Amino acid sequence: MLRAIRLIFLNEFRLLAKDRVGLAMLLLAPVVIIAVAGFSLGNIYGARPSAHAYYLPVIDQDHGQVAQAIVKALKREPAVNLAVVPSLAEARTIVGSRNRAPLAILIPAGTTAALKAGGTARIVLYVDPIKRLEVAAIELRLSRMCAEITARAQDDARARMAAAGAELQSRLARIAAQAAAAQHAGEQYRKESLLRRDAAEHELEVQLGRAIANLETQTRAAAERAAAATKTELENALAPRRAAMTAVRDYLLALQSSERGFDRWLADLKTAAGSHSGDIPPPPAFPPPPTPAQLAELSKPLVIAITAPALPPHEIPKLSIEKMAVPPLAIPDFSAEIKSLSPAAAPNFPGALDWTERSVGGGPAQVNAFDQYVPGFGVTFLLIGMLMGFSLGLIDERDWGTLARLRVSGAPLSGTLIGKLLSRFVIGLAQMVLLFAIGWWMFGISLGPEPLMLLVPSAAIAFAAAAFGLIIACIARSHDSVMPFGAVVSMAMSAIGGCWWPIDFEPAWMRELALWLPTTWTMQSFNDLMIRGLPASAIVRPTIMTVGLGFAYLIAGIAAASWIYD
């Protein structure tokens, strides 16, 4: 048992030593992926992007001090190669066509004036959204530069304000002295005013006493006259009424006498009636007559005692008060000093210099990460799918013997390969279309202004990937070698070609290398259509490059396969 274990243990090393691809993959695969990821993502962690400077077009519409300061500051940046261009169109062309031109800077007219006026001056950055890392690097420098320019301007303003403050201090001291003098004069004025007010009050009291006594005398006399006249007029009015009352009194006295006579007559009548006196109904009752005292009151003369009222004077006598002499108030003249403190003379504190982003292609400046990852990982898995479907399939067929049988059956190798390539091409294209549909449905990716145009780079990469699968089947000639070797190559091609992250993350040498990969051109097409929102004409060149590389792979692959498999 132990012997078997030992022999198998040693044999495994012997087998591995004979499997050069497997041995290489043990180390090479992780090293390749680590290197690719490290070089590509190093910038995220602060590595220097490269020795090559960024190309930075600047449009100066301001022509003021701020624009000069920005240009001067950017020229000092070692990582920036500055070019002042006359128009935004020219700057857009540069950003769209050059590799290391991630953005253009527009310094709008009035920037200097706005900053001096204390407002916020905003420069505009026309960015290529896909060059996010380079944009971020430049923006970092711009933020620092804006902060420096703002700080410098604010330092100048602060110095001017300090001088103005000292001047203001001395003027305020003078004003304070004048104010103290004014306060003393005001106190003197208050005392003099109190004395003069007391005198005026006394004079007023005397004059009012006299006027009130006079008014009382006049009112009493007038009231007495009015009461006498009223009494006479009343007497005259009541005389006829008194005569009428006497007549009523007399009538009533007569009526009393008649009642007594009626009572007697009634008694006599009853007596005369005899036994029929009970049949005589009782007479109506007479109301009780007023008492004699009451009747005497009717003819009594009216006596009214009229009290003369205390009437107010109908005219207030004119008061005569001697005018007080107002003492002069000694108030210093502040106007000159106050005029000198007017806001126009104060220095302005400058505002902040800021920047804002716009997409150079006219699309959104911010990118939906899935606009990068859906096509990127779609291409990656397209490549891996080709490994599984085409490379492994070809090797399997060779191992099964079906490839030889197909050849003997009248299907030449080239025909077999082309048939397989075509089928994988269609499958790859369908795979990409499905991934875009899923990406659009689930992640809301942008399909660009012409969604159907996405079929063009999809078809191009499906073709190139199928040809790539043939190459892999020729290089990794065993079933066991295809996956490690092919997977490493696929992932490296994807990573370097910008499928996993924007290609601008990568150093310059890697981007040069990427030009030889179809993944690079395909991703450029997808980025142009989906992120930059460019028209279909933008993908002509990348598509030609992808297809061209695919043809190169195909020719090399068929040649190699004819040698290896035929």
Place this chain on the structure above:
Amino acid sequence: MKTLEATGLRKSYGDRVALDGVSLSVDRGEIVGLLGPNGAGKTTTLSILATLLEPDSGSVRVAGLSPQNDREALRRKLGYVPQAIALYPTLSALQNLELFARIHGAGKRQAATASAHALEAVGLAPRAHDSVSILSGGMKRRLNLACAMVHQPEILLLDEPTVGVDPQSRERILATVKSAAEAGAAIVYSTHYMEEIERICGRALLIDYGRVVAQGTVAELITLGGRHPRMEIAFQDRPATGWSAEIGGVSEVPHARSDGKIDLELASLTQVSEILERIRAAGGRVIEFNVHSPNLSDAFIALTGHALREDAPGGR
């Protein structure tokens, strides 16, 4: 004109010579056997005949066509059964057959009919729709043969078609091959089982180290191995040296065997009991023995000095 004619085929892989002037011819309805140990050059010969390999020198003509000038037309006349089971494991038996029939140029309906017939011929009609991956090894071998015959080729090349199969499948395969020959096909049958050659082949070539060491009818070849009976003995304990010296007419066949057995050529079958007695007397103990008339294996041993089932060193 022979249906298949190969002359002076040579093929080397680097310094190693795989074929060294092999010539053979096959007529319609004839089955010619290629007999030799592993690595003798049988597969290389068949690969050249199947146009899968270019010989370094020599010529091949199939029904008057040469692989250089008429490769595609020539291939349409061939049916090739590789040593490996050259089938698509995820497809059904019928789908495999229809695929190869259609690649050979049959129309859809014609392919379906021919596939059904081929399945019938190899006894797989009930398993027509089963995936190849679930068929037994013998069934796969039969289907492998059927795929080569589905287009009724003029020439059938079979490279060890019965390797690793059960007896029932072997019988079926041999019967199918014989039927094909009876139907007029010219057949080259490669194997290292001499019994199969003896049963179905009219002629055979004995190949060793890439060379044809003998060819002729099976009967002619057998005579090359001698006319006397052979006795094969396996020992538990070997007898002392010289134990057979005094037995008249008995000689040990001089060839090295890796299994420790010895082969004796006898003058007569009546010597068997005497031989066993002598061995016992010389201190030997016999586990088993068998006695047979001379056969192709004996002829091969006589011609090459080694047995058929021993690999040819450096062979492909």
